[in-house]
Amino acid sequence: MEQITETAFQIILYAGNGKSSAMEAIQEAKKDDFERADELIEEAGTELGKAHEFQTRLLQQEADGKEAPLNVMLVHSQDHLMTSMTVRDLAVEIIEIYRNK
Numbered sequence: 001m002e003q004i005t006e007t008a009f010q011i012i013l014y015a016g017n018g019k020s021s022a023m024e025a026i027q028e029a030k031k032d033d034f035e036r037a038d039e040l041i042e043e044a045g046t047e048l049g050k051a052h053e054f055q056t057r058l059l060q061q062e063a064d065g066k067e068a069p070l071n072v073m074l075v076h077s078q079d080h081l082m083t084s085m086t087v088r089d090l091a092v093e094i095i096e097i098y099r100n101k
Contacts, residue, residue, distance in 0.1 A: 014051035
């Protein structure tokens, strides 16, 4: 159970970093600093990729027959990751709107 909770915290950490970078990218686009906005979107993708790696490890373990005990922290981490990925995707679209105004 301790390993699952630690993995959940890693997912939350990296997902949160990715979400923050995506939100910051939108703010940079508002200021017409598209170079910085693009860098931040890249950062967001990298951080979300790290979170996704932890998620994938859990999925691979379960596929190998090593079921993980379900706990609220793990559920929360999955919710946080999916929300953060959505924020990043929307940030890309919002930045394009600012870029094309």
